[in-house]
Amino acid sequence: MSRTFLGMPATPPRAPYGEGNLRGDAAFPRAAEGELRNEQLRRNLGRATHTIRAKRLAVTGELPDWEQLRDAGSALKTDTMNRLPELLEELERKVTERGGTVHWARDGVEANAIVARLIEATGSDEVIKVKSMATQEIGLNEHLESRGITPYETDLAELIVQLAHDKPSHILVPAIHRNRDEIRQIFLKEIPGVDPSLDAVPAHLAAAARAYLREKFMTTKVAVSGANFGVAETGTLSVVESEGNGRMCLTLPETLITVMGIEKVIPRYQDLEVFLQLLPRSSTGERMNPYTSMWTGVTPGDGPQEFHLVLLDNGRTAALADKVGRAALHCIRCSACLNVCPVYERAGGHAYGSTYPGPIGAVLTPQLAGMHAAKDDPNSSLPYASSLCGACFDACPVKIDIPSLLVELRHQKTEQSGTTPEKLAMKAAAGVMKRPKLYTAAQKAAGLGRVLGGRDGTISHLPPPFSGWSDSRDTPAPPRQSFRAWLASDEGAATLQGAADEGARQRAAAHDDPEEQR
Amino acid sequence: MSAPATARETVLGRIRDALALAPAQDVTVPRAYRTGRTLPDDQRLALLIDRLVDYKAHVHTCTADGTAATVAAVLHDRAARRIGVPAGLDRAWLAEYDGEIQEDTAELPAPRLDALDGVVTASAVSCAETGTIFLDGSQDQGRRALSLVPDLHVCVVDLSTVVTGVPEAVARLTPSRPTTLISGPSATSDIELERVEGVHGPRTLDVVIRTDA
Amino acid sequence: MRIGLFATCLGDTLFPDAVKATAVLLARLGHEVVFPPEQTCCGQMHVNTGYQREPVPLVRGFAEQFGDAAIDAVVMPSGSCAGSVRHQHEIIAERYGDRALRAAVTTVKAKTYELSEFLVDVLGVTDVGAHFPHRVTYHPTCHSLRMLRVGDKPLRLLRAVDGIDLVELPEADSCCGFGGTFAVKNAATSSAMLHDKVGHITGTGADICTAGDSSCLMHIGGGLTRIKAGTRTLHLAQILAATRTAPYAPTEAVR
Numbered sequence: 001m002s003r004t005f006l007g008m009p010a011t012p013p014r015a016p017y018g019e020g021n022l023r024g025d026a027a028f029p030r031a032a033e034g035e036l037r038n039e040q041l042r043r044n045l046g047r048a049t050h051t052i053r054a055k056r057l058a059v060t061g062e063l064p065d066w067e068q069l070r071d072a073g074s075a076l077k078t079d080t081m082n083r084l085p086e087l088l089e090e091l092e093r094k095v096t097e098r099g100g101t102v103h104w105a106r107d108g109v110e111a112n113a114i115v116a117r118l119i120e121a122t123g124s125d126e127v128i129k130v131k132s133m134a135t136q137e138i139g140l141n142e143h144l145e146s147r148g149i150t151p152y153e154t155d156l157a158e159l160i161v162q163l164a165h166d167k168p169s170h171i172l173v174p175a176i177h178r179n180r181d182e183i184r185q186i187f188l189k190e191i192p193g194v195d196p197s198l199d200a201v202p203a204h205l206a207a208a209a210r211a212y213l214r215e216k217f218m219t220t221k222v223a224v225s226g227a228n229f230g231v232a233e234t235g236t237l238s239v240v241e242s243e244g245n246g247r248m249c250l251t252l253p254e255t256l257i258t259v260m261g262i263e264k265v266i267p268r269y270q271d272l273e274v275f276l277q278l279l280p281r282s283s284t285g286e287r288m289n290p291y292t293s294m295w296t297g298v299t300p301g302d303g304p305q306e307f308h309l310v311l312l313d314n315g316r317t318a319a320l321a322d323k324v325g326r327a328a329l330h331c332i333r334c335s336a337c338l339n340v341c342p343v344y345e346r347a348g349g350h351a352y353g354s355t356y357p358g359p360i361g362a363v364l365t366p367q368l369a370g371m372h373a374a375k376d377d378p379n380s381s382l383p384y385a386s387s388l389c390g391a392c393f394d395a396c397p398v399k400i401d402i403p404s405l406l407v408e409l410r411h412q413k414t415e416q417s418g419t420t421p422e423k424l425a426m427k428a429a430a431g432v433m434k435r436p437k438l439y440t441a442a443q444k445a446a447g448l449g450r451v452l453g454g455r456d457g458t459i460s461h462l463p464p465p466f467s468g469w470s471d472s473r474d475t476p477a478p479p480r481q482s483f484r485a486w487l488a489s490d491e492g493a494a495t496l497q498g499a500a501d502e503g504a505r506q507r508a509a510a511h512d513d514p515e516e517q518r
Numbered sequence: 519m520s521a522p523a524t525a526r527e528t529v530l531g532r533i534r535d536a537l538a539l540a541p542a543q544d545v546t547v548p549r550a551y552r553t554g555r556t557l558p559d560d561q562r563l564a565l566l567i568d569r570l571v572d573y574k575a576h577v578h579t580c581t582a583d584g585t586a587a588t589v590a591a592v593l594h595d596r597a598a599r600r601i602g603v604p605a606g607l608d609r610a611w612l613a614e615y616d617g618e619i620q621e622d623t624a625e626l627p628a629p630r631l632d633a634l635d636g637v638v639t640a641s642a643v644s645c646a647e648t649g650t651i652f653l654d655g656s657q658d659q660g661r662r663a664l665s666l667v668p669d670l671h672v673c674v675v676d677l678s679t680v681v682t683g684v685p686e687a688v689a690r691l692t693p694s695r696p697t698t699l700i701s702g703p704s705a706t707s708d709i710e711l712e713r714v715e716g717v718h719g720p721r722t723l724d725v726v727i728r729t730d731a
Numbered sequence: 732m733r734i735g736l737f738a739t740c741l742g743d744t745l746f747p748d749a750v751k752a753t754a755v756l757l758a759r760l761g762h763e764v765v766f767p768p769e770q771t772c773c774g775q776m777h778v779n780t781g782y783q784r785e786p787v788p789l790v791r792g793f794a795e796q797f798g799d800a801a802i803d804a805v806v807m808p809s810g811s812c813a814g815s816v817r818h819q820h821e822i823i824a825e826r827y828g829d830r831a832l833r834a835a836v837t838t839v840k841a842k843t844y845e846l847s848e849f850l851v852d853v854l855g856v857t858d859v860g861a862h863f864p865h866r867v868t869y870h871p872t873c874h875s876l877r878m879l880r881v882g883d884k885p886l887r888l889l890r891a892v893d894g895i896d897l898v899e900l901p902e903a904d905s906c907c908g909f910g911g912t913f914a915v916k917n918a919a920t921s922s923a924m925l926h927d928k929v930g931h932i933t934g935t936g937a938d939i940c941t942a943g944d945s946s947c948l949m950h951i952g953g954g955l956t957r958i959k960a961g962t963r964t965l966h967l968a969q970i971l972a973a974t975r976t977a978p979y980a981p982t983e984a985v986r
Binding site for chain 1 (some may be wrong): 529535624688691698708
Binding site (some may be wrong): 028029032033036042342343346347383384385386387388389390391393394403404407410411412413414422423426427429430433434436439443446456458460465466467468469471472473474475476478479481482483484486487492495496497498499500502503504506507 | 738740742743744745746747748750751754755756758759760761764766768769770771772774776777778779780781782783785786788789792818819860873874876877878904905906908909910911912913914915916917918919920921922923924925926949950952953954956957972974976977
């Protein structure tokens with residue numbers, strides 16, 4: 001690496017504090033409490049996640065080479081990260097050769113300014129948008145509004161969220177927390193001129209959105225999109241979608257501005273053969289999503305004649321600098337991990353406080369935006385928002401070991417936190433456990449804890465910080481005797497000898513009479 | 519050492535620093551998944567039809583001789599009185615159609631396309647396993663707006679261009695062409711994650727498969 | 732075989748009956764069970780809560796206690812502790828240990844097993860001669876299922892038990908919500924998960940809910956007794972240890 005003579009490598013910065021949508025107002029446990037009390041939300045989420053789980057399992061089960069595709073996808077992402085500088089330069093060169101303009105943004109603030117400037121240069125004061133995680137992450141809409149530019153979200157779920165003055169709660173289905181009746185109410189209240197007899201049939205709701213956005217598609221001169229993939233080899237960008245709002249935005253305006261995280265580059269055009277199988281089956285549980293658009297720079301006579309690609313860092317290089325954490329950059333935003341996560345299913349997406357909710361959000365958000373120990377940062381609660389059940393790892397199409405990343409980020413958090421009561425308790429516990437004599441003495445003391453138990457031998461109330469546990473669980477009082485005490489006792493020795501003798505008798509009997517062998 | 523001047527230099531510098539701090543792990547991309555698959559005509563056809571129908575496309579099969587009659591019948595059934603066509607479409611396919619035909623040009627504004635009842639195009643490649651049709655902007659498929667704005671898309675697919683799986687389809691594409699993958703009519707899963715057909719793209723997709731072409 | 736029994740700190744201290752059953756079962760199958768006396772804890776709670784320096788002595792202690800070449804296999808009645816030894820000890824040794832510790836951890840990891848995988852994979856038995864005439868449902872714990880990949884091995888063992896009425900648990904592979912300190916730090920979310928798990932369990936009408944981890948059973952059992960459900964929890968080892976001559980008899984308080 002030629003940088004050695006330029007000095008020591010510097011740790012890249014996180015996304016700027018307080019900008020964009022990578023940090024909530026409250027730590028996860030508190031943010032989740034309100035959501036957990038919302039019965040409607042629980043039902044909506046439970047129903048939706050169970051629907052999609054079954055569909056995903058059906059279509060991934062159809063492919064005998066699913067695991068081979070996951071292996072390829074995972075390795076492709078590792079390879080991409082290894083060669084990121086070269087691949088981005090190649091992508092830039094190819095897009096430029098084909099008539100596009102490439103911009104680089106150190107962070108969300110810079111990306112917002114670039115996009116706003118490009119829109120203003122067209123003279124338009126409105127813009128149509130394809131659902132894009134990157135622009136949500138950097139708070140582009142809020143920035144555009146502050147500059148007098150009106151952004152229109154065109155994805156149905158994003159539209160629902162925008163009309164309801166709400167926040168997205170899911171990567172793929174931002175309005176997953178809303179059911180059809182709530183969506184009907186939002187449309188009746190917020191869509192100008194909507195048919196007042198609109199019912200809650202999903203097809204009718206979709207038709208209302210179609211009617212509302214039709215004119216915007218036909219007349220708006222600028223569109224902003226994200227990108228699912230950017231092919232370095234050819235300069236081809238790709239957007240994967242379902243409704244056709246993406247095709248509208250990518251095709252009809254005169255100017256197209258695409259904001260893409262630097263980790264979305266892939267090496268070869270051929271690599272699409274892997275990701276176009278992994279992504280739709282993992283996300284919507286379809287063999288293929290209805291529409292995928294692929295474009296390379298500008299094509300005379302077809303589509304926008306001006307194309308800008310904004311390459312966004314915003315903390316991605318900080319994640320890249322961590323050898324364990326960098327795997328979070330492999331994410332292709334399918335949301336399979338959200339849909340299988342028991343924590344997401346109960347707490348909902350808003351509890352994570354970030355554009356990226358769910359298991360992947362719990363490992364991506366703290367890496368992009370940091371966990372500021374001194375500021376009691378809600379992001380430092382995210383790595384703990386998991387029971388480490390591992391369902392996310394199994395579902396991930398690019399095999400991101402999310403549980404291991406969570407454990408790693410928990411470690412980073414405790415390393416940054418200085419001395420805390422928890423750390424002292426952990427040190428004390430380890431101090432006892434590393435001294436067998438002390439440990440044995442502590443076990444005996446625990447046995448005395450039986451007095452805490454009620455008549456049924458259980459403890460039903462515990463003091464903080466364990467009161468949340470005892471709110472819905474009894475705890476067994478410690479037994480009279482530890483295992484090691486039993487083993488050392490005459491009773492223990494006799495029991496084991498008895499078991500050995502019984503086994504020997506059984507084996508002898510079975511040997512004598514094979515018919516009796518069970 | 520002077521500070522990097524541009525965002526480009528800064529970001530590329532950060533990436534190189536990150537890779538120095540946490541060095542790359544050797545990796546070879548294993549491509550053990552299925553590629554280069556072939557299936558006999560009848561199986562490819564059956565698979566494609568199964569997948570198209572599953573995602574609510576309407577499928578019609580005919581021989582090359584019967585193209586004009588089939589296309590005319592489909593347009594008649596859909597009550598499409600005014601249709602758009604790309605400049606390079608084989609006009610023989612419309613020989614039996616008695617409605618109005620608008621030949622597309624790059625200058626035709628989108629609202630004019632919106633006033634059409636439908637569009638008839640050819641296609642570049644299709645993938646049987648996923649029921650996906652690939653348009654690549656060739657003369658017989660036209661610019662992307664043409665097959666997007668009208669509410670009915672009648673798409674002619676020649677069985678010889680139907681391949682088995684996704685890798686076989688991607689291998690046939692020309693990367694520089696604006697390419698659209700279509701799997702059924704437009705749809706959304708945004709309401710309770712249930713799939714509903716018909717949003718912004720054409721709400722009706724009729725696929726005419728020519729089994730001897 | 733000479734089997735080193737790791738009781739786990741939770742089993743040794745709070746759930747000795749599950750460990751006793753493990754020892755009894757292995758002895759009945761004709762194996763020598765040894766208990767390295769200085770064993771304590773695998774350190775999983777520390778690692779999973781974010782503390783990797785503190786458990787270094789625990790990782791070293793485990794490797795020293797069980798590294799003895801005279802021990803053919805290390806067996807424990809816990810999927811999550813086996814998972815910790817197999818997946819976390821190397822991380823700790825790599826980061827905060829020395830070369831000797833890294834080598835010791837690798838050696839002991841290779842012969843460490845959770846009970847059901849030891850029985851099925853190493854001993855090659857599914858019928859262990861157990862008799863258990865009760866209605867039972869099985870909850871696959873997350874770490875046994877997804878970290879160790881025990882698959883249906885516990886179920887194969889249970890199906891071979893004489894007299895058992897094994898009933899399927901709906902949404903069995905969903906987490907019960909325990910997750911160690913997760914249940915304390917995120918008690919409300921954990922309770923919501925537990926509520927659903929307990930509902931599925933009681934819906935089966937089983938007398939017993941079993942699993943391979945005392946920790947998850949403590950969590951589930953705590954939820955069951957709180958609602959005064961008729962189902963109680965019992966470690967897989969206790970079912971497999973029960974025979975006609977030495978039937979299962981509850982000695983501990985209902986958990």
